[in-house]
Amino acid sequence: ILNVEQSPQSLHVQEGDSTNFTCSFPSSNFYALHWYRWETAKSPEALFVMTLNGDEKKKGRISATLNTKEGYSYLYIKGSQPEDSATYLCAFHQGAQKLVFGQGTRLTINP
């Protein structure tokens, strides 16, 4: 079973501050990397699916970068808002269909 590591496990940030966290994955046999946002009492929702080395994706104040050669992806949130409080999951494709999820980074925005 592949290991997908996310750090930190939890993070508290002041409203208005920017933050980032990391997903590390095996650098061999890369297919794609997913980022999901998971709010308490809801279901995970996709943010990005990234496939190419050097990919950079953006959705509003959230962006992500991908380095497949060294096996990491960063998720950035600019100007954190209370509604950004959630657990952020990354998932690595093990083969074409199967996803291996990291444990997530739990982000809390303090007003």
Place this chain on the structure above:
Amino acid sequence: NAGVTQTPKFQVLKTGQSMTLQCAQDMNHNSMYWYRQDPGMGLRLIYYSASEGTTDKGEVPNGYNVSRLNKREFSLRLESAAPSQTSVYFCASSEYMGGSSYNEQFFGPGTRLTVL
């Protein structure tokens, strides 16, 4: 569109009882998945179905069986429930077109199962 629906939302079983978790999607996706989520463990794949008529094991298949009833529905069965199967179960679906086309997974609301 309802997206991905799951029934039931909550269930309490006694050790040794059996039950089936139901999942349906209305997005015409070809791939469907069952995950379990445990504290500190993240989401772990139990079984998946790449297309109607096919199923494959994921990371933690022991103690479970699945049926891809048709393109819309994918059920998960616990034949003899054990306390270790206490978890939250999520169903998901996605459209995999083959090649290098990788699409997001859409998740259902989850089923919270407790086995006493």
